[in-house]
Amino acid sequence: MDETLQHITVLAPEAVDALLGGAHPPTATFVDGTFGRGGHARRILERLGPGQRLLAFDKDPQAIAAAARITDARFSIRHEGFSHLGDLPQASVAGVLLDLGVSSPQIDAPERGFSFRFDGPLDMRMDTTRGQSVADWLAHAEVPRIAEVIRDYGEERFAGPIAKAIVAWRKERGPVASTAELAGIVAGAVKTREPGQNPATRTFQALRIFINAELEELQRALEASLSVLAPGGRLVVISFHSLEDRIVKQFIALHSREVFDRRAPFAAPAPMRLKALGRVKPSAAEVAANPRARSAVMRVAERTEVRP
Template sequence: MSDRPHETVLLDVACDALMPRAGGLYLDCTLGRGGHTREILERSGPDGRVIALDRDPAALAAVRESLAGYGDRLELHQLPFSRAAEALAGRKVDGVLADLGVSSPQLDDPERGMSFRHEGPLDMRMGDDVEETAYELVRRLKDDALADVIYEYGEERASRPIARSIKRAIDEGAMETTKHLADAVHRVLGWPRFGKPDTATRTFQALRIAVNDELGELERLLAALPSLVKEGGRVVVISFHSLEDRIVKHTLRDEPAWQVVTKKPVEPDEAEGERNPRSRSAKMRVAVRRAEEGEQ
């Protein structure tokens, strides 16, 4: 197993969009390995502060060491970002960054069970606030409901035969590992061919999104943000698939608290795409907090 460090996507572009100011207070909803957080701390001067969240205890443990030098300018919370208000405890911030999805260390850890590239238990939970594993989910859902999850969150047209194949494997006692899940998909869509994307990609994405309620988390975060950001403060969201991007686009456009800055989403340039293939699907949207009615 190669353990890739997490390469931060749109590092400078996202921090340029956030425009950290000296002495500002910022919320990083998705700490990961701390790439964006470090850059915000660097750009916001000796009095700038970041409150950073991650639901994954491994992310917090790694950053506690690597960013220890920033002392109490960095405040860490193990929380799902839908509960950002708890971490802020009444404070308002000058800007918010959310770099959604999973990190490379999460994908590369076989014990997390997130990838068909590594054999491990069929878990997929990002943090210990998530109760149900992917294995438990596929056992609990009836065929139709499982097919709906695979169709909706994976945009997978062969969702029904894949759901049946998964259920058959459960009956045969062969659905406990990521390899079992990949095999169940490959039995329907064919075995991976060299140089082609693995046909199990969409099903893995769908189950990961469902296990972690990723879209619900995003909707609840976006609903909470207007009351957490100061007037003139900025929100920067980087998403990695169309389902997330659609939610970000519509919420920022339809919520009167936001003035959208990015008419079109910003994407990594060619050089970043070459260097970091994971970045290729990234889309960044930015908005500024308007004054509340009645405010100057």
């Protein structure tokens, strides 16, 4: 990949302020669940005390290579997805930051296959060292399953015609192997589209989310955060589409209220586990400088005190 490709970190100062807010012990550990190219991590390290530390996660080997350039002894990284957050000890973390989705270097590298704007192999794996590529999956998946994935993960109303067109191409010409081929198939199957949106946008989003199990990983990480966050620790999540944001919003809402057991009306309610601290959108100035920030939503919650 061209190392000149740059990623502009979205909501960087707001996210770091939210993550580090509150009082934390001098030995506190913070987690950056999506290192990417280190935009948030470097800002966090600038503000940590000498005894505090930052642990990062990332599935992308290129992100791991970029992280190797950080020589700060307070920093470490794991070549794993952030769903491995649950491997950490209970109540051992003072803050968790999750910056979801795909980074600009990934999108802008044709060999990664994330974008319909460049012709390249139809890969889309976050971790190129393991797992099945989109091309591998489409080579064998049948129409109902392809349609289900494109509909559920892309909210694409033409999922059925797209799935049929993909399988018809496969039968006539062989497996769909490149991003240009897939984009062309989708364009032929989608008859109308919102102004300014490429017909392939939702299909590419759906296949990327599916092949990387992004929503399932997000759910596991959110649940793990309840265990690993110490009381007063912050959960900060930046999402870029409605499927992710809905999961985060509902998770915070669910755990931000006391739960009464209707089968035991006189029992004390289960305590709320999170306190919602707010929702932040990028400023107009940030969106003007970085159009990819326009759909971002940041939600912040704080782990409440655990009752005996």
